[in-house]
Amino acid sequence: xxxxxxxxxxxxxxxxxxxxxxxxxxxxxxxxxxxxxxxxxxxxxxxxxxxxxxxxxxxxxxxxxxxxxxxxxxxxxxxxxxxxxxxxxxxxxxxxxxxxxxxxxxxxxxxxxxxxxxxxxxxxxxxxxxxxxxxxxxxxxxxxxxxxxxxxxxxxxxxxxxxxxx
Amino acid sequence: xxxxxxxxxxxxxxxxxxxxxxxxxxxxxxxxxxxxxxxxxxxxxxxxxxxxxxxxxxxxxxxxxxxxxxxxxxxxxxxxxxxxxxxxxxxxxxxxxxxxxxxxxxxxxxxxxxxxxxxxxxxxxxxxxxxxxxxxxxxxxxxxxxxxxxxxxxxxxxxxxxxxxx
DNA sequence: ACTGAAAGACACAGACT
DNA sequence: AGTCTGTGTCTTTCAGT
Numbered sequence: 001x002x003x004x005x006x007x008x009x010x011x012x013x014x015x016x017x018x019x020x021x022x023x024x025x026x027x028x029x030x031x032x033x034x035x036x037x038x039x040x041x042x043x044x045x046x047x048x049x050x051x052x053x054x055x056x057x058x059x060x061x062x063x064x065x066x067x068x069x070x071x072x073x074x075x076x077x078x079x080x081x082x083x084x085x086x087x088x089x090x091x092x093x094x095x096x097x098x099x100x101x102x103x104x105x106x107x108x109x110x111x112x113x114x115x116x117x118x119x120x121x122x123x124x125x126x127x128x129x130x131x132x133x134x135x136x137x138x139x140x141x142x143x144x145x146x147x148x149x150x151x152x153x154x155x156x157x158x159x160x161x162x163x164x165x166x
Numbered sequence: 167x168x169x170x171x172x173x174x175x176x177x178x179x180x181x182x183x184x185x186x187x188x189x190x191x192x193x194x195x196x197x198x199x200x201x202x203x204x205x206x207x208x209x210x211x212x213x214x215x216x217x218x219x220x221x222x223x224x225x226x227x228x229x230x231x232x233x234x235x236x237x238x239x240x241x242x243x244x245x246x247x248x249x250x251x252x253x254x255x256x257x258x259x260x261x262x263x264x265x266x267x268x269x270x271x272x273x274x275x276x277x278x279x280x281x282x283x284x285x286x287x288x289x290x291x292x293x294x295x296x297x298x299x300x301x302x303x304x305x306x307x308x309x310x311x312x313x314x315x316x317x318x319x320x321x322x323x324x325x326x327x328x329x330x331x332x
Numbered sequence: 333a334c335t336g337a338a339a340g341a342c343a344c345a346g347a348c349t
Numbered sequence: 350a351g352t353c354t355g356t357g358t359c360t361t362t363c364a365g366t
Contacts, residue, residue: 015240025241028234032198037342046352051344064235068194070330074181074228075191077330082280082287102325106332113322114248121248121318125330152287156279159268164236164243164291166272203359212335217361 015060021053025165032066077125080154084118088147101143107135181226187219191331198232243291245298246320250284254313267309273301
């Protein structure tokens with residue numbers, strides 16, 4: 001007799017995330033410092049399986065990081081800028097060199113390779129306009145392979161979340 | 167006699183962050199589940215002041231959240247899209263209505279009010295192109311005040327961090 | 333603002349179902 | 350895959366410097 005149909009599961013990377021895992025993730029997303037005991041109370045399970053499931057998700061890379069989010073305006077990073085960059089040259093080595101520059105600059109908190117007229121989109125956090133100008137002229141445009149750069153200034157944050165599991 | 171000059175401190179919101187606070191933040195940013203004891207060992211302080219400083223920073227809003235970051239590709243959110251929106255009408259009420267829509271849509275993880283030809287920049291996470299198309303047509307463009315919408319697709323994540331304190 | 337101590341709560345591993 | 354139980358460790362508060 002054929003095996004019964006499996007329960008519906010996320011199986012993208014060979015790792016199955018079931019509903020209990022999702023319930024744990026939901027709670028952890030909103031508060032990384034929640035205790036295992038509190039999670040187990042809320043999802044009606046004892047601490048052992050919760051503990052094991054969290055470890056499994058950490059090892060599988062489902063949980064990437066437990067991060068503390070700091071208010072940027074309170075740590076002298078008042079200015080947020082979206083910065084578009086196109087490269088002059090698109091060889092593999094030129095790309096690697098650019099990526100290393102991106103990684104080395106702490107002002108850049110995010111960088112994506114994008115479709116459209118520009119090659120990359122950067123999110124840059126700076127103390128103020130002077131600091132951003134210094135970043136633009138002396139750090140980013142210093143790289144010879146950087147062609148066009150366009151800056152879009154963020155005037156207000158309407159929404160900012162990292163919650164992916166609902 | 168005049169009071170002595172204060173030590174150099176962050177004093178933007180009337181809340182002073184000193185070097186010890188910054189050292190605590192540095193550790194917490196990279197691992198929100200680090201124990202207070204481990205922090206106190208690393209910065210050579212007993213647990214009591216570390217505990218008090220963390221509580222103070224939580225209450226002052228310097229620490230916004232302890233977040234668990236989940237790998238988007240492992241929870242069926244493989245597609246990241248940067249989405250630009252301009253509104254037809256810019257009255258206060260129309261703006262509030264749009265912001266409520268933004269807040270209600272879980273696909274939108276970030277939204278910024280920006281300078282330039284568009285009014286807002288959105289970061290949208292979707293399972294795939296079909297799901298994004300559904301979001302675009304049936305959820306975002308459904309709002310009558312939404313004018314132009316332009317989508318830029320993220321092909322690769324080069325850097326993604328939330329670390330502001332170095 | 334800090335140290336040290338002490339009570340209670342929690343993490344984590346083991347035996348078992 | 351889960352419960353229960355025990356041990357060591359951590360959190361959190363309080364007295365004292």
